[in-house]
Amino acid sequence: MNNYLQTHRYLLQFAIKPSVQRTAVMDYLLKNRTHPTIDEIYSALSPSMPTLSKTTVYNTLNLFLEKGAVQQLVIDEKNARYDIDMSLHAHFICKQCGKVHDIFNLKPELFEKPENTGFSIQNVEISYSGICNSCKGN
Amino acid sequence: MNNYLQTHRYLLQFAIKPSVQRTAVMDYLLKNRTHPTIDEIYSALSPSMPTLSKTTVYNTLNLFLEKGAVQQLVIDEKNARYDIDMSLHAHFICKQCGKVHDIFNLKPELFEKPENTGFSIQNVEISYSGICNSCKGN
DNA sequence: CTTTGTGCAAATTCTTTGCACCAAA
DNA sequence: TTTGGTGCAAAGAATTTGCACAAAG
Numbered sequence: 578m579n580n581y582l583q584t585h586r587y588l589l590q591f592a593i594k595p596s597v598q599r600t601a602v603m604d605y606l607l608k609n610r611t612h613p614t615i616d617e618i619y620s621a622l623s624p625s626m627p628t629l630s631k632t633t634v635y636n637t638l639n640l641f642l643e644k645g646a647v648q649q650l651v652i653d654e655k656n657a658r659y660d661i662d663m664s665l666h667a668h669f670i671c672k673q674c675g676k677v678h679d680i681f682n683l684k685p686e687l688f689e690k691p692e693n694t695g696f697s698i699q700n701v702e703i704s705y706s707g708i709c710n711s712c713k714g715n
Numbered sequence: 716m717n718n719y720l721q722t723h724r725y726l727l728q729f730a731i732k733p734s735v736q737r738t739a740v741m742d743y744l745l746k747n748r749t750h751p752t753i754d755e756i757y758s759a760l761s762p763s764m765p766t767l768s769k770t771t772v773y774n775t776l777n778l779f780l781e782k783g784a785v786q787q788l789v790i791d792e793k794n795a796r797y798d799i800d801m802s803l804h805a806h807f808i809c810k811q812c813g814k815v816h817d818i819f820n821l822k823p824e825l826f827e828k829p830e831n832t833g834f835s836i837q838n839v840e841i842s843y844s845g846i847c848n849s850c851k852g853n
Numbered sequence: 854c855t856t857t858g859t860g861c862a863a864a865t866t867c868t869t870t871g872c873a874c875c876a877a878a
Numbered sequence: 879t880t881t882g883g884t885g886c887a888a889a890g891a892a893t894t895t896g897c898a899c900a901a902a903g
Contacts, residue, residue, distance in 0.1 A: 630860040699845035707837035768885040
């Protein structure tokens with residue numbers, strides 16, 4: 578279980594000045610590895626932090642992005658989604674319910690940066706889409 | 716060089732009723748393989764079709780999507796981008812200028828749908844990002 | 854004190870919707 | 879003449895911006 582102090586230290590690793598809000602957001606990301614949207618983060622934290630504003634959540638995530646503490650996923654056309662898991666994994670988005678799931682255990686070759694493309698590739702993102710099992714029945 | 720009649724026939728392959736607007740949009744997509752945004756398509760066609768509305772461009776692209784005539788790219792967080800090239804290729808987006816480039820000649824294995832993920836995967840999209848050569852100097 | 858962060862409201866951007874008019878079969 | 883397509887304006891949703899106040903060092 579992460580506690581406030583651990584998360585505090587975690588932020589410092591990325592040279593992010595910890596504030597109450599930033600620590601709460603990072604704490605949420607560490608505990609909820611569900612590629613949340615801004616709105617999901619805000620809605621989850623808002624009850625226990627009534628003064629929190631959505632602007633601050635936006636500011637915070639943009640700061641985390643700049644500092645390299647999170648990755649912005651590109652799989653969902655509707656909302657920006659954020660991921661703290663920097664390990665090699667792909668994502669699956671259900672076209673019906675919109676939920677994003679992790680896919681681990683793929684061959685590492687898939688994530689290699691191809692050579693001789695003429696571009697200096699910094700990031701690789703593999704996205705699958707389809708219908709998830711819960712939606713299949715409907 | 717495509718002409719109006721060819722594009723007309725091309726639309727019929729996808730069971731899309733050709734109208735002047737739809738033909739113009741498809742013609743643009745066939746000639747400009749630049750993964751354009753709605754706005755780019757609208758701005759390009761508008762001078763020669765002054766009555767064209769952006770709503771029609773939206774309607775048209777949504778219809779093309781439904782009929783499977785184009786693919787919607789997910790690589791650009793800002794705008795929806797469309798691609799008529801359904802062959803196996805990946806994309807590179809420049810984080811600075813936002814241009815999207817094709818990457819062909821990748822190993823076909825990269826585009827295989829992984830087994831035993833627990834999801835029925837319909838679509839695979841591989842996205843690379845970084846800084847393109849034109850932006851590098853700056 | 855001075856700098857930085859937060860939060861409200863307003864502004865902006867992208868996309869969809871409602872509805873009247875126009876075009877084609 | 880009926881069906882479907884187009885285009886305007888308005889609505890909606892996600893995100894950013896401007897600015898005053900609060901917090902932290």
